[in-house]
Amino acid sequence: MSEAQVRADDRAHVFHSWSAQGLINPMPVEKAQGSHFWDYEGRKYLDFSSQLVNINIGHQHPRLVAAIQEQAAKLCTIQPAFANDKRGEAARMIAEVAPGPLNKVFFTNGGAEANENAIRMARLHTGRHKVLSTYRSYHGSTATAITATGDPRRWPNEPVAVGVVHFWGPYPYRSPFYASNEAEESERALRHLRDTIVFEGPGTIAAILIETVVGTNGILVPPPGYLAGVRAICDEFGIVFIADEVMAGFGRCGEWFAIDKWGVTPDLITFAKGVNSGYLPLGGVIISDEIAETFRERPFPGGLTYSGHPLACASAVASMQIFKEEGIIEHARMLGEDVIGPGLEQIKQRHPSVGDVRGLGVFWAVELVRDDRKTPLVPFNAAGAAAGPMTEVAAACKERGLWPFTHFNRVHVVPPCTTSVEEVREGLTILDEALTVADGFYTS
Template identity: 70%
Template sequence: MAHPVDVPVDPERGAAVKAADRAHVFHSWSAQAVIDPLAVAGARGSYFWDYEGNRYLDFSSQLVNTNIGHQHPKVVAAIQEQAGKLATFAPAFAIDVRSEAARLIAELTPGDLNKIFFTNGGAEAVENAVRMARLHTGRHKVLSTYRSYHGATAAAINLTGDPRRWASDTGSAGVVHFWGPFLYRSQFHASTEAEECERALRHLEELIAFEGPQTIAAIILETVPGTAGIMVPPPGYLAGVREICDRYGIVFILDEVMAGFGRTGKWFAADHWGVTPDLMTFAKGVNSGYVPLGGVAISERIAETFAHRPYPGGLTYSGHPLACASAIATISAMRDERIVENAAEIGERVLGPGLRELAARHECVGEVRGMGVFWALELVRDRSTREPLVPYNASGADAAPMARFAAACRQGGLWPFVNMNRTHVVPPCNVSEAEAKEGLAVLDAALSVVDGG
């Protein structure tokens, strides 16, 4: 069972919370009548717990956003202090915490991404980055990969490559999808990373030729695709896309909403490859989601487009003081407590070796991939054929093997991140070595359930 913790146990309160939720809350991405949401009583650090006193190690970081864990005292205090000083103010004004948050973020972004447009989250950041690219170039098409997720708003959902796009894909947003590199399930019949990189770049360039370079405003990529599978790009790929964009006058957008702010063991995933995009979107880890915040980091060249031409976009809560105060406190805490360095060290010393050991013991693990605290286990029926444990976009009985795996994780006191035939190992960036090893032990037991299934 999940581990009991020393917190007040109040099943009646939990039942009331659950009943109110079921009566009034409409949940995202869900068939409302069949979901059974857990009533959460509290959280701290890498754990949260329910009203029955059961504790769960959060190996999902919620939606891969609580990079500094739950209830970090410095961030909570900053929000409380800011609420007492100036709780909200319109974005047209210069506010100290807004200016400081922008300065700190610009200090961390690569290259000349020195201007920050604040949004309330990642999808809005993508919407505005695409709008900036289209206005800057005067072109309309945007290219994105099939294995991607960029958000659920109008343009962002069209850019998304996974099945969540299908119900809302009107085909009217000028979006063209292409195959990004993924050696384990290569679309290019590649056998090495070098072949995968070269063939993926050739595929992209051929697609651009057939679509018409003069019609393409931007290429948007998740630096390391997240929900779609944590597929670390092969060496040279991002630099190759940068070169293609430069050659054809295409804006290069990197989506760092999930991969940014320490998740890969560096402040931004782009830092691993020394690539600077024209626009970079961020959210999630910028303040661990304590108050909704996202944004676009803008290069000098694109910012200059709007120096004397109004940018036609904005949000009532852009650069909200409470959100900006929490971002300042988060970045400061991450620096003071070496949280980014911890993510790199835990990935290299604990998670990477530990997950590879699990793969050696469990036939259902087809591949281990990742970096920092950003990992995926690809679960398969057959290692030799690489047949996924469950079919693509499976539901109901077809998805039962993954449901059994997730249930075994929760039974062992770990909350997993499960998508299709994968489990993602994405604890907070400040997860301790002991917590990481605790999670690996639960995963080991849960994978045994899959092996035996």
């Protein structure tokens, strides 16, 4: 099919998410491989976005493609009520790498449905109805998940669900608690959370839902002690701790799950994206033994036609085997510690517009500012002309063959976990050049 036909079909018939349909002009993509993809004119882009931060294993990994083909030849689909070899194997493998006594997996088609069902489990397990989540968060676009979301994508969807209360999580660079260091930030954020619980009524709160490392809303790495503090508060008040690892899990932070870095065990973990790099739709909830026991003789009132789809589960099995045999998690950790982290610190020293860099593994943010007062390069939730400076920065990256992930006043450095050291350095060099555009808006 020609590029012209692809464009014509898209414009005539595809309704795009999160978009004003008449104001977009999607670029047709012809092929992808490893850490790159190509347009129909043969232009090659280094994928520093991992698409939607989900191509952890890279594009078109041959072993993963072969596993899908093999399963398709054997059994394309079977409904969730049956036992299936790949479904069971995928669940076992996921449980084996999950922390603590989390031994059951409820499969979904993606991250939003995972969070939706995790909240449902927590409410039924506790007999309570409220859910606490942070303002700087994204949990999906289904009814309860979008209500739990803290960013502006929630606004046009309201009112949807009830019982969700938002609170402020830690953000050392722009501390909502006026903290001067990470220890203060952690202590004050936990005090704020405790106060919120007290005033909402501990006996009404089913769950605290947090992204272990906040993703789209800033790649906010929790300060030391914070996650352990959340765990302790949940234990004290009988609240279910849900760790949203949809974006941060499966190697993205240099661990199977980001929460492993802090040695904390939640009650439920939600996942998707990196479990099979989006080769097929798949997500799920990893469930503690205690919560699973709630539904031993009591039916769980939720289900999906494609839950634990054999093709998707076969891709997850192959993906996890590849992670283990090819040392991908260790590689991701090394990239963060030895290449991306140091490289971004050097970039920060060269560009006054870079206010902060932060991250783990292949999950990093470059926060851009206009002045030494930390004024964001573009306003919160900027659109149209107001977003112009960030649009220019992104365009400068693309002109040089780098496809960036941008959100508000940040560029996120989130290449596939399999990206080579040389490719990462190439991408950082391009980003370094593009940030001269941001420097042009800086005023001292």
